[in-house]
Structure formats: C-alpha cells, structure tokens
Amino acid sequence: MATLLVSAGAALAAGPSREIADAQERYRQEMAVCNSGQSHQDVKICRTEARNALAEAKRGGLAEAAPNxxxxxxxxxxxxxxxxxxxxxxxxxxxxxxxxxxxxxxxxxxxxxxxxxxx
Structure with a gap:
C-alpha cells in the first residue's frame, strides 16, 4: 500500500513538470518557426507571442479546451x-x-x- 501511494505521488508530481517541459519544447519549436520567417507574422510579434504562451503555460493557463x-x-x-x-x-x-x-x-x-x- 505504501509503495502504491509513493508511486501515485511521484506520478502526480511528474505531471506539472512534464507539462512545463512540453511547453518549453513548444516554445523552442515556435521560436524556430518565428526565426525562419514561416510564421506569417512579424518576427518581433511572433517571438513575443511565443514568450507569452510559455509564461501562460507555466502558470497553468493553457489547458486544452474540452471538445465541446x-x-x-x-x-x-x-x-x-x-x-x-x-x-x-x-x-x-x-x-x-x-x-x-x-x-x-x-x-x-x-x-x-x-x-x-x-x-
């Protein structure tokens, strides 16, 4: 029972850090698109949007919307x-x-x- 609780706790603790790691990876990908000129936006605006999205993801504000x-x-x-x-x-x-x-x-x-x- 104690092992199960420790495993569950570790899984819960890994959740937010995995989300932040995913957000950082998305940020790197978005910045690469910005820097390549493929974003169809001004480079400065594209970079600002990428930084803002990363900051919001770190605050937990970019959760996936429910399908409906x-x-x-x-x-x-x-x-x-x-x-x-x-x-x-x-x-x-x-x-x-x-x-x-x-x-x-x-x-x-x-x-x-x-x-x-x-x-």
Whole structure:
C-alpha cells in the first residue's frame, strides 16, 4: 500500500513538470518557426507571442479546451442576436455554405446563404 501511494505521488508530481517541459519544447519549436520567417507574422510579434504562451503555460493557463468548448463559445457569441438573426448566426458557425481565409491570415469568414421568399 505504501509503495502504491509513493508511486501515485511521484506520478502526480511528474505531471506539472512534464507539462512545463512540453511547453518549453513548444516554445523552442515556435521560436524556430518565428526565426525562419514561416510564421506569417512579424518576427518581433511572433517571438513575443511565443514568450507569452510559455509564461501562460507555466502558470497553468493553457489547458486544452474540452471538445465541446468551441461549440459552447460559438453559441454564446450568437446569443447576442434574437430570432432570425440568431438562427443565421448559428447557421454560419455550424453549417457554413462557404469558409474563406485562414487563422494565419487573420481570421475566417463564414458565409451561409439563406433564401428568403418574396412577399
């Protein structure tokens, strides 16, 4: 029993240090991309973002989002609208007709086509 508790304690203690080691490795990879010019960002901004991400990871603030977190965030953004506008917002998020752009290019534009009958 004592061995099991010591092993469990060692595993728990290794968790945060493994996360920090992973964050430091990601930082080195991100800095290599920044320095190579492949980041599609200004080098100074890229380096700053990499440093900030490492600092946040060390504070424990970069945990992986739950798989449904992205959907909840999207629904929350659409909650600003009412009625048909809200329905259209959710259609753009969950079932867009077309998506243009990229994250590295500054963002995605989602388009949905809604046919409105003539009255």
């Amino acid at each position: 977190q992205y959907s909840r965030n999207a629904v929350q953004r659409c909650s600003e609208f009412q009625g048909d506008e809200r329905t259209a917002c959710e259609a753009r998020v969950f079932n867009p007709s077309r998506v243009d752009g990229s994250v590295s290019g500054g963002g995605l534009v989602r388009e949905s086509v809604i046919v409105v009958p003539v009255r």
